[in-house]
Amino acid sequence: MRPETHAVAHATALLELQKLGVCYDPGPAAAAHWVLRDVDLAVHDGEFVTLMGSSGAGKSTLLNVVAQTLAPSAGRIVFNGRTVGGEGMPAQPGSGRQIGYVTQDDNLLPWRTVWDNVMFPLTLAGRPAASDVERARRLVEQVGLAQWSGHYPHQLSGGMRKRASLARTLAYNPPVVLMDEPFGALDAETRAQLQADLLALWASERKTILFVTHDINEAIALGDRVVVLCGSPGRVVLERHLDIPRPRDPETIFKAPTFAGHYDAIRGCLRGGGRP
Amino acid sequence: MSRRQARLARVLGLAVFALAWQGASEGLGPYWVPGIGQVAGRLWAEAQTGRLLADVAATTALLVAGTVPGLLAGSGLAVLLRLSPRIDTMAQPFITAVMSIPKLGLVPLLVLWFGTGWMPKVMLVALTVLFIVFSLTHAGLATVDARLLMAARVFGAGRAQLTRHIVVPSVLPFVFTGLQVALPWAVSAALVGEYLAAQVGIGHGIEEARQLGDSVGVYRGIVLATALVLLASGGLAALRRLTLPIHPLGERP
Numbered sequence: 001m002r003p004e005t006h007a008v009a010h011a012t013a014l015l016e017l018q019k020l021g022v023c024y025d026p027g028p029a030a031a032a033h034w035v036l037r038d039v040d041l042a043v044h045d046g047e048f049v050t051l052m053g054s055s056g057a058g059k060s061t062l063l064n065v066v067a068q069t070l071a072p073s074a075g076r077i078v079f080n081g082r083t084v085g086g087e088g089m090p091a092q093p094g095s096g097r098q099i100g101y102v103t104q105d106d107n108l109l110p111w112r113t114v115w116d117n118v119m120f121p122l123t124l125a126g127r128p129a130a131s132d133v134e135r136a137r138r139l140v141e142q143v144g145l146a147q148w149s150g151h152y153p154h155q156l157s158g159g160m161r162k163r164a165s166l167a168r169t170l171a172y173n174p175p176v177v178l179m180d181e182p183f184g185a186l187d188a189e190t191r192a193q194l195q196a197d198l199l200a201l202w203a204s205e206r207k208t209i210l211f212v213t214h215d216i217n218e219a220i221a222l223g224d225r226v227v228v229l230c231g232s233p234g235r236v237v238l239e240r241h242l243d244i245p246r247p248r249d250p251e252t253i254f255k256a257p258t259f260a261g262h263y264d265a266i267r268g269c270l271r272g273g274g275r276p
Numbered sequence: 277m278s279r280r281q282a283r284l285a286r287v288l289g290l291a292v293f294a295l296a297w298q299g300a301s302e303g304l305g306p307y308w309v310p311g312i313g314q315v316a317g318r319l320w321a322e323a324q325t326g327r328l329l330a331d332v333a334a335t336t337a338l339l340v341a342g343t344v345p346g347l348l349a350g351s352g353l354a355v356l357l358r359l360s361p362r363i364d365t366m367a368q369p370f371i372t373a374v375m376s377i378p379k380l381g382l383v384p385l386l387v388l389w390f391g392t393g394w395m396p397k398v399m400l401v402a403l404t405v406l407f408i409v410f411s412l413t414h415a416g417l418a419t420v421d422a423r424l425l426m427a428a429r430v431f432g433a434g435r436a437q438l439t440r441h442i443v444v445p446s447v448l449p450f451v452f453t454g455l456q457v458a459l460p461w462a463v464s465a466a467l468v469g470e471y472l473a474a475q476v477g478i479g480h481g482i483e484e485a486r487q488l489g490d491s492v493g494v495y496r497g498i499v500l501a502t503a504l505v506l507l508a509s510g511g512l513a514a515l516r517r518l519t520l521p522i523h524p525l526g527e528r529p
């Protein structure tokens with residue numbers, strides 16, 4: 001990445017989406033199908049933002065745009081004060097190595113062991129430095145896969161594959177991590193464990209996280225802020241700071257005094273199809 | 277089934293086969309079905325004069341000389357077509373048509389074009405391998421997981437890295453399967469080539485024995501050809517295990 005020479009307009013926001021719109025079938029205005037429209041969102045460095053929304057409101061599309069696997073049809077994406085994507089700009093996934101993306105599927109390479117999967121993003125940029133290898137080793141340990149690093153993905157359970165996928169993305173060490181319902185398909189216990197692990201990792205790694213979920217409890221337990229997308233095309237209909245002190249325990253988050261208020265606000269918003 | 281039981285079953289199967297062969301020989305007479313002993317004796321005698329080795333070596337050389345270009349051209353053509361959807365759509369009907377030509381039917385044409393030397397035989401084997409490997413590679417390229425490609429691109433993988441780390445490992449099992457399917461056909465093609473014109477080779481031995489009314493010689497050729505297919509198939513399987521310790525679909529090989 002080039003050094004920042006321009007004055008940073010929004011000094012506090014690491015990632016900013018401005019009037020972002022995505023439309024499949026671009027063409028005559030009547031035929032255009034907008035999935036997202038006029039989405040404004042600023043995410044601060046080190047912030048954990050949870051993203052919720054009715055189905056079809058474009059949550060995954062939003063992540064794809066930020067990950068640059070999809071070019072936006074309108075608006076722009078600003079990263080660190082620099083426009084990295086927007087209307088008329090081709091999508092360039094992986095440019096600048098700024099974004100890590102943990103998708104719903106673990107997307108591990110089936111022909112590589114856990115360790116080789118974790119190292120995969122690092123080796124793409126050339127020979128990894130000893131410190132990176134050490135970091136990767138520590139992450140594999142932290143997600144509890146030290147004894148499994150020589151195993152192949154098909155030899156692991158779903159939860160372990162998720163852990164491997166998480167370790168791989170964190171070993172890549174991007175400032176921003178996008179997560180698309182990463183724990184959606186897991187049983188409640190594994191899920192609670194992974195949520196706790198994620199919070200611990202986030203606290204030690206200081207990443208900026210954009211986390212999509214359909215579970216209100218999860219959104220409240222993990223996030224500093226919850227953003228709700230609703231409607232078709234999807235727009236931001238609610239942004240709410242989650243003032244529950246950390247460290248938090250995802251399993252007992254409902255005991256927090258302000259939990260009910262957050263829960264009702266989010267649920268009302270999701271049910272009302274966008275009216276808070 | 278335990279390992280020992282499996283071995284026992286195999287030995288039993290072999291014994292039944294030998295018994296059936298020997299029975300057929302007794303019942304039909306040695307002109308129709310020569311005895312195992314006669315065929316084995318011929319093989320043993322020829323192993324000592326060196327003729328056996330010469331024949332097997334010649335046919336193996338032909339097989340390799342045809343299979344390698346067939347493999348390269350077949351997989352290369354598949355990649356080329358997959359790179360351009362337009363050319364792929366354009367070429368598809370022709371490929372289906374060309375595929376349905378029985379390759380052995382082309383022998384006279386190949387002889388017209390290339391004479392009776394080494395060339396038409398190699399071409400015949402190559403063509404046989406080419407189409408089978410092509411269709412499997414072409415199908416295999418369609419199964420490359422788009423989600424894996426996307427994940428690798430987000431990690432900053434370029435085109436060459438995507439090919440090396442995602443596409444090649446996804447497609448290799450299909451190429452191997454193609455080779456394994458093509459192998460008996462390629463040996464058949466080699467034999468047909470050698471029937472036509474050859475001074476040495478398993479096919480030449482069979483044809484020569486036929487002209488002399490020597491059924492032991494014909495059987496000896498068939499046994500050799502079968503052994504060649506089995507050996508080559510075993511070699512391919514070993515090579516596959518070496519290159520692909522884990523099958524991309526997640527099963528153990």
